[in-house]
Amino acid sequence: xxxxxxxxxxxxxxxxxxxxxxxxxxxxxxxxxxxxxxxxxxxxxxxxxxxxxxxxxxxxxxxxxxxxxxxxxxxxxxxxxxxxxxxxxxxxxxxxxxxxxxxxxxxxxxxxxxxxxxxxxxxxxxxxxxxxxxxxxxxxxxxxxxxxxxxxxxxxxxxxxxxxxxxxxxxxxxxxxxxxxxxxxxxxxxxxxxxxxxxxxxxxxxxxxxxxxxxxxxxxxxxxxxxxxxxxxxxxxxxxxxxxxxxxxxxxxxxxxxxxxxxxxxxxxxxxxxxxxxxxxxxxxxxxxxxxxxxxxxxxxxxxxxxxxxxxxxxxxxxxxxxxxxxxxxxxxxxxxxxxxxxxxxxxxxxxxxxxxxxxxxxxxxxxxxxxxxxxxxxxxxxxxxxxxxxxxxxxxxxxxxxxxxxxxxxxxxxxxxxxxxxxxxxxxxxxxxxxxxxxxxxxxxxxxxxxxxxxxxxxxxxxxxxxxxxxxxxxxxxxxxxxxxxxxxxxxxxxxxxxxxxxxxxxxxxxxxxxxxxxxxxxxxxxxxxxxxxxx
Numbered sequence: 001x002x003x004x005x006x007x008x009x010x011x012x013x014x015x016x017x018x019x020x021x022x023x024x025x026x027x028x029x030x031x032x033x034x035x036x037x038x039x040x041x042x043x044x045x046x047x048x049x050x051x052x053x054x055x056x057x058x059x060x061x062x063x064x065x066x067x068x069x070x071x072x073x074x075x076x077x078x079x080x081x082x083x084x085x086x087x088x089x090x091x092x093x094x095x096x097x098x099x100x101x102x103x104x105x106x107x108x109x110x111x112x113x114x115x116x117x118x119x120x121x122x123x124x125x126x127x128x129x130x131x132x133x134x135x136x137x138x139x140x141x142x143x144x145x146x147x148x149x150x151x152x153x154x155x156x157x158x159x160x161x162x163x164x165x166x167x168x169x170x171x172x173x174x175x176x177x178x179x180x181x182x183x184x185x186x187x188x189x190x191x192x193x194x195x196x197x198x199x200x201x202x203x204x205x206x207x208x209x210x211x212x213x214x215x216x217x218x219x220x221x222x223x224x225x226x227x228x229x230x231x232x233x234x235x236x237x238x239x240x241x242x243x244x245x246x247x248x249x250x251x252x253x254x255x256x257x258x259x260x261x262x263x264x265x266x267x268x269x270x271x272x273x274x275x276x277x278x279x280x281x282x283x284x285x286x287x288x289x290x291x292x293x294x295x296x297x298x299x300x301x302x303x304x305x306x307x308x309x310x311x312x313x314x315x316x317x318x319x320x321x322x323x324x325x326x327x328x329x330x331x332x333x334x335x336x337x338x339x340x341x342x343x344x345x346x347x348x349x350x351x352x353x354x355x356x357x358x359x360x361x362x363x364x365x366x367x368x369x370x371x372x373x374x375x376x377x378x379x380x381x382x383x384x385x386x387x388x389x390x391x392x393x394x395x396x397x398x399x400x401x402x403x404x405x406x407x408x409x410x411x412x413x414x415x416x417x418x419x420x421x422x423x424x425x426x427x428x429x430x431x432x433x434x435x436x437x438x439x440x441x442x443x444x445x446x447x448x449x450x451x452x453x454x455x456x457x458x459x460x461x462x463x464x465x466x467x468x469x470x471x472x473x474x475x476x477x478x479x480x481x482x483x484x485x486x487x488x489x490x491x492x493x494x495x496x497x498x499x500x501x502x503x504x505x506x507x508x509x510x511x512x513x514x515x516x517x518x519x520x521x522x523x524x525x526x527x528x529x530x531x532x533x534x535x536x537x
Contacts, residue, residue: 001123001292001299004080011076018069019132022062027139029058030274031146077124081116084299088112090306096392097372106192107185114184115298122177122295130288133281140277148257158246176228177294181301183224190217232290239286317394319478320508322383323347324369329378331364337533338364341378344528348478351502351509351523355516356530362512363403365530366481369510371395400472404484406464408456413441414448416456417470431474434500436493437466462490469497482511498523 005012036055039047088111092100144151194213202210324346331339339361346352354362367373368380371392380387387395408416417431428448432438440463444450456464472480480501501509502523511524521527 001127001295003305004083005127007083008076008079011072011079015069015072015076015128016131018065018072019128020135022065022069023132023136024139025058025065026062027136027143027274027277029055029062030277031143032058073128076128077120080124081120084116084119084302085112086306087302087304090304091302094304096374097367097370098375103185104189104192106189109192110184110188111301114188115181115301118180118184119295119298122291122298126288126291130285133284133288136277137281137285140274140281143274148262150253150257154246154249154253158242161242171293172231176224176231178297180221180224180228180294181297183220187217187220190220228294232287232294235290236287317390317397320348320383320398323350323508324479325379325381325384326365326368327379327381329368329376329380331361331368331373331376333364339368339376340533346508346510347525348508349505350525351507352511353516353521353524353527354510354512354530355514355527357532358514360530360532362530363483366401366483366510366512369395369479369481370399370401398477399479399481400475400477401481402465402468402472402483406456406461406468408452408459408464408467410452410454412446412449412451413444413467416452416467417448417474419471419475421475423474427474431470434473434497435466435470436496436500437463437470439493440466462493466493466497473500478506479508479510482509484512484514 032051032054036048036051039045039051092108141156191214194210194217198210326342326344326346329339329342330337338359342361342365344365354365356362364373368376369387371387371390374388382390382395382398414428417428423431432441432448441447441450450458452459452464452467456467459467482501498511498520501507501511516527
């Protein structure tokens, strides 16, 4: 947490200076008000009127600084929230393919939305509030010592007790913070799954189940939040009770000193404000420490600081000149074997097809080549160099991957093809032609600038695959891995796309298909038929 406070020190110092200025000025106002009321008690009109403009000036000053402080604090919170999100994005980038996909995307959305709000609620707001109260407590102590040293002694004793009390609640708050974080992730995942399945539930007449499970998911979060509130409330009750006792003692002490003539009579009014300022301030500081403990689990999710990470500047690798050799490769998903002692060679520029029934490892082999599944035995070599010596980024400089379930960003067709890079119109036109996308664009008034909708919802399955193929072709990778990438195309367009890929002499093509007709098989240099691994009973 304090990493982000230090990293954004400029905005935070400005906010803290304004907070300190407001509260010190407010303390000065309290001291002036004592003399102001003392003059009123003494019925001294001349002194009363002389203090009046000072009081008005200080009041306006406090209000003006408060406005500036609110704006400045919000800007500081915004900067730290964005910094945390940036590091969360870097943390997600730092995960390998298996780690990333081990959690539902709903959980990551919760990290970047709900958790950020909880960090703001349990870390940033308490930090600024706690800092302000600390300044106010010190100011009040100085003011009370100015009035009489005994007032300061009582305030300091109260401070020590209030500072020590929260330690007994810290572990409980940390645990409740973990439970809240886990509950948020679980509920977000369940709600996302439920929303995605709304059509299924409606079509089978299970509308009540939708409401029931939605309420159950919501209650997961509410139950954890309620438990955290109960713990927090118990702690505040204990601390506030102790503060109240000391506040009463100080009020009694103020009256005694005033009647003994050791303090001006006006202090009877405003000394109480200073006393309660110390009590409430110390209570807030104690509460701040517990809030920090509750926020800790959200920061524990961050494993990479984007600004400090020495991310490898991957040296571009030369395009493959010989080929890929898969030697005695075995791979399991948990206890289930998928590939066993597989040996295959793919030569540069040649075209290959992988066929076989579901579960025989066709898609898995492509993911091994991409470096997404590093936990295999045997070896995979590119031009004689072990694939494990390459980073995932270096492997992907060589390869493009087209899967059956195509993902498109919620932007235009052009952006989905170019991914924000700059290409010539000739390059774009060639990619569109070779992917058989030109016929679709001719029927779209906006052409390449046509929005595709969320996850490509405005396009048909075939159109989405053609956009994905154009995206792969324009980025000019020397190896193209296609996992049923033409399955949604009609035969005419599938033939056009495959012909374009098969006729590219510089492209090494590895295509996965469940079924290949004899006519299509002869178009490939080699067809590998994979079989499921047989497990001995």
